[in-house]
Amino acid sequence: ANQEDDQKSQLLTNGPIRGPTNIIVYDTTLRDGTQMESISVSCADKLKISQRLSAFNVDYIEAGWPGSNPKDEEFFHRAQTELDAKTKSKLVAFGSTRRKRIQAKDDAQIQKLVECGAPTVCIVAKAHLWQVTDIIRAEPSENLDMISDSVSYLTSLGIDVMVDLEHYFDGFKFNKEYTLKCCDAAVKAGAKVLVMCDTNGGSMPWEVDEITKETVEKFGNLATIGIHCHNDCGLAVANSLTAAKAGVGLIQGTINGIGERTGNADLCSIVPSLALHISSKMTCNDNLDEITSLSRYLDETLNRTPDRGAPFVGNSAFAHKGGLHVAALERSPDSYQHVDPSKVGNKLRVLISELSGRQNILGKMKKLDMDIDEKTSNERSLVILERVKHLESMGYTFEGADASVELMILHSTQHYCLPFRVLDYTAQVYDTDVDSASRVMSKMENNKATNGGTVTKTNLARATVNVRVLDDPNHEEDEFLDRLEVAEGNGPVDALANALKKALVPSHPELENLQLIDYKVRILDPAAATAAATRVMIEFKDIKTDQQWTTVSVDRNIISASLNALVDGFEYALKDVVAGCVIEDFE
Template sequence: VFDTTLRDGTQGESISASCDDKLKIATRLAAFDVDYIEAGWPGSNPKDLEFFKRAQLELPEHARAKLVAFGSSRRKNVAVEDDPQIQALIDSDVPTVCMVVKAHSWQVTEILRATREENLEMIHDSVAYLAGLGKTVLVDLEHFFDGYKADPEYAMKCCETAADAGAKCLVMCDTNGGSMPWEVTDISKSVVKHFDPFCTIGIHCHNDCGMAVANSIASCHAGVGLIQGTINGIGERTGNADLCSIVPSLAIHVETEMTCSDKLTELTQLSRFVDEVLNRSPNIASPYVGKSAFAHKGGLHVAAMERSPLSYQHVEPKSIGNEMRVLISELSGRQNILGKMQDIFGNSMDAGQKSDRSLAVLNRVKELENMGYQFEGADASVHLLILYGSQGYCPPFQVLDYTAQTHDQNIDSASRLVTSRDARTTARATIKVRTVANYEEDNSDLAFAEVLEVSDGVGPVDALTRALKKALTPSHPSLKSVELMDYKVRILNPNAATEAVTRVLIDFQDTITKEKWTTVSVDTNIVSASLNALVDGFEYALI
């Protein structure tokens, strides 16, 4: 398994990784036991030069041993020992280098502006020079599949030249991402047959036709011994082959032995860690590792899952570090609600109570969704909905009343409100809550007090958030670590203009435990909808 997240992956739009980010991800990839970590192109930019220097000092030995420096063959009409980017590969001080070369005759003559023979000489000189210095050399054969389809003899000649010069692995690249699985299978079989067992054959796929994962697995079935890809499939244009799909598919469904096979339970966390470091929102629909990969909404599906988890799941979620989720919506059956209740109450509620309560909750969910609520992405609100009607539940606080005011000293320019964030526009919120005044360990003596707080903010919702947190933190100090991560507003009936119903979703996170949760509320008043979602979010944090 050859990971190129830190090199090819960072070529994706809106993706940028600092040197510190790369060091963090490289450490995590090494812990996951990928065989190779392609960390960058030291001959192309100062950031990658810095990475390889710091890696020798900051990465553990087992991680350094997996590092790969990327580069290209020597330039035309330049001696290999005089090529600065070849020298940068040597100076990277890593055991393995991956060199990209042209393998498509049209690309050689029209893009590289070299003769076919000159290209072969560039390949031979570069590989032989680095191999002679003791480097393990892998060769990325750019545009290989397109080149093979256009001129198989020349594409194979490029492979033979690299192998004869000392390359340990020849990587067939579907650079434009336009090959189909049956083409990849046939071509891979021919190449593997030609070079086996003298040289390992690898695959590098792009996802322009949505085939990167399928092509990678097809090539493995055809005998390829190395697969390149990125975590979460990030990369140029539509991305690279997604290792988070390839690795578990090969390990579980094809039963392929890989060095990282024993680390599959860490895959979901690796996926989310990389997204977090790169400041990306995770794709909830990603196979295997996405939040929705094992989410079940239909009542019949959930009922079947109670009998056998594999009735609507191709693998056990825990095998790749994910979890099954039961979504609550108007499509839900009682089994969905009962599953949630089991998570909350365990066996502390008898079957009759659960049955009655589940029916009441289901009816309430359908009623609220008819009003515009959407609970499938707001587990925290569902949790509270189940608790509210349960015997013995006492909310940790209650909002008694609030006001929110906005003040602007200058409203003569609408564009100024968008382009400037000066102090002339402010908001102030006042909130009164009833909350716990003291707490005895035996839970027999709960005393409540009314608290009034005022806070300013950049808008009414921000001011309310600050005021509510200010009122609750003295009695509930754990709220200090709770932060709002995202705030989404949707107008449900835009034709109603200013009287439209608004749905608000708020994402929260505990900065200490890293737990995340989401709440939802609906109201014709956007401030009221926001406050209700805020209250749910803080209440969930306390239970």
């Protein structure tokens, strides 16, 4: 079971790493991260995520605990043939020290670590005296033997060993002498990394600083000192950076900070902070501009909604709303942002709302590269700003609906060409079972029913859309035709979207790539009951380019609000491909 040197990471071969100058990035998304509530990941997805983490160039990928569940055993088995050599060299198998009153070589869980084929193993050990005596109910000396025996056995097989010292900071405050004995036992047995774990997430930055400095002073020349923080006090990132400044050379964390309870230290905040504010050397520095993409890839794979407010990688991380801020940004991008968003693969966004100034609108117009003079730009920006303020007073919100704002600006120009126009529409909802007591169960049964292998039809809405479009799909002739199409769907909005797409695709084949990925409805004045105004926001995606955009509409008729948002979304998809067409006033 010996591991060949060329199959493992060489980071630790030249002695201990000392931060903050040099930092090893250790990702535990696939192990500790998956312990977060509502997160479950398949073996196939774990393999894909491992490859993506490797491409970003994190140094270590803790992929699971082969001794705890069949899925992780399957992962390490499949990894041997399905992952490339670079990714396999970064894999870490997680486990624990041997059990009480048994030798490491006879411990089944230790043997799973050996057999999984991972070049590096990280074992968790108790480093808190009270946890030893009262939780696992072992003698203090026995716990030290468990650490020493486990590490020495694994290292004797050529496996690199790291030790997660559980409850390290709490244990240090409880009985520093014993906690340091745990470190000593691990180092003397051959551990290359000692990881100080803030397991309960309750340590303060000044405590982390003081304890880290003392630990580094005692063991920093014998092993790389690492840090593993939880976010129970909202300090996981701060504590990790504090530890790096105090000499830690390895930081454990997860992408997007996922993890048990309130999460782990967020590598999407830690890595950019180290690279851009502390100038730490990391192997992933050259790929820093891919971290936003990595963050969103993980959320998509785990079926999570991305955190818009996440530092560095969130959609709102570089979003600016106040008019004074935007005016200052026009003069210097550094006036209201701490780093260039492109360095982390993100982008600056100017939000439009009733709090916006004229500069917000001018910024949007500049982005659209509109060929108009400064005087006209200023005049139109004021008109558009007043319209935005008026619409927001009615319940619109444009902060998350950039597409609607851009269309508003384009519509203000004299030569903008509408790619299509909806002349009229109808939407019908029908049902074959209107008994309120049984309708839900009947629909559930219909969804499951099959007839000769064919699923029973469940569409309960039909829509008709009449549009005026270009007759020429290549947009070379200004010939128009009216097209009437009917489609069904699971509800009136789905049916309208299907009918609209069906009517437009013959003239605009590029719309085949259009997907509706989110639909949100908010009642703006609940006191009005069924007569309340409704705000609809729809998010679209071009599956060919991965571009996403959002539109908004408000109406007391939810179907009208939905159709207007749909029309804006489809029109936005065509704004760059429609050339030289003019649909005249049809009055």
